[in-house]
Amino acid sequence: MMSTARPSKTVPRPGDVPPAVMRHTAASIEKSHKTRVAALGCILCHELAQHQNGDTYLHHVRSDQGLSQRASDFLVIPLCHEHHQGASGIHGLGTRMFYTRYQLTELDLLAMVIGRLEGEL
Ligand SMILES: [Zn+2]
């Protein structure tokens, strides 16, 4: 982990939150979000009513499109190894083939994740 944030030495104006503190807080919220997402287990296994084998990995949305090396940790999808890196997974198939096979985009999966976190699904 890259937890090298140091308290800012700049004096904040009254009512302002120091930038370093804001970043730290955002990082903490992202971390707790990732923990909650991972605890859901593979979203695709759930959708397909399959029993999940093995651990859960967090897939960053659009991570295969080179849009952002450091995508937000809020944009993560929990997937088992097979549905992540495996032959029937989002990296194994690529997002287009993945869609052809499951009729699901990364954003569909992300919506499911949010829905499950909110207890709606
Ligand atoms: Zn799975």
Ligand SMILES: [Zn+2]
């Ligand atoms: Zn991934």
